[in-house]
Amino acid sequence: GRERIGAQSVVLRGYALPAARALLAGVDAVRREAPFRHMVTPGGLPMSVALTNCGDFGWTSDERGYRYTREDPRTGLPWPAMPEAFDTLAREAARAADFPGFAPDACLVNRYQPGARLSLHQDKDERDYDAPIVSVSLGMPAVFLFGGHERGDKAVHVPLFHGDVVVWGGVDRLRYHGVLPLKDRPHPTLGSVRINFTIRKAG
Ligand code: MD5
Ligand code: FE
Numbered sequence: 716g717r718e719r720i721g722a723q724s725v726v727l728r729g730y731a732l733p734a735a736r737a738l739l740a741g742v743d744a745v746r747r748e749a750p751f752r753h754m755v756t757p758g759g760l761p762m763s764v765a766l767t768n769c770g771d772f773g774w775t776s777d778e779r780g781y782r783y784t785r786e787d788p789r790t791g792l793p794w795p796a797m798p799e800a801f802d803t804l805a806r807e808a809a810r811a812a813d814f815p816g817f818a819p820d821a822c823l824v825n826r827y828q829p830g831a832r833l834s835l836h837q838d839k840d841e842r843d844y845d846a847p848i849v850s851v852s853l854g855m856p857a858v859f860l861f862g863g864h865e866r867g868d869k870a871v872h873v874p875l876f877h878g879d880v881v882v883w884g885g886v887d888r889l890r891y892h893g894v895l896p897l898k899d900r901p902h903p904t905l906g907s908v909r910i911n912f913t914i915r916k917a918g
Pocket of ligand 1: 823850894913
């Protein structure tokens with residue numbers, strides 16, 4: 716199914732299910748090279764969500780701010796390569812959501828354990844806001860908050876399940892969004908974890 720949640724945003728329910736094994740193998744390959752870690756925000760607090768990256772650019776947060784870097788700050792080594800399965804799925808999902816020609820170069824991988832949350836924010840560290848963002852959810856369900864262009868705008872609640880893919884772009888690209896604290900509803904194969912990865916054009 717295809718659910719429109721904004722003028723240029725769609726949820727593709729179960730779109731990633733046929734590729735789930737390959738995608739999870741990709742997450743394992745990435746985490747072996749660049750383990751999940753709790754980055755510190757500019758405010759000095761560790762994030763409840765643990766993250767890693769793959770591709771040419773990776774998103775980083777520390778006391779100095781948010782930015783994309785070519786290297787993992789933990790090691791100084793380039794971020795792991797983007798798994799083929801991530802790249803293929805992202806291009807196909809973008810096309811299905813009317814964003815042909817998407818050429819991703821970055822992927823932020825988020826790991827949620829029970830209680831982890833993402834407060835309302837905009838994704839504006841990328842260079843090109845014309846490119847969409849493709850998000851893949853695996854494991855436990857979550858409630859995604861989809862707000863407006865001002866922080867105080869009312870946010871709609873969108874449940875996201877294992878295998879769902881969301882594509883955001885165009886006029887929706889800079890809308891505020893977040894994730895409610897994760898409930899512990901163990902997934903049959905992944906257990907008490909939610910993995911969300913977002914494939915982007917950052918550079
Ligand atoms: C998540 N991740 O479930 C969410 C899903 C992040 C993040 O928000 O920054 O890692 S991706 C949601 C998203 C991305 C880009 C634009 C919009 C939503 N949007 O315009 O609503 O871990
Ligand atoms: Fe975001």
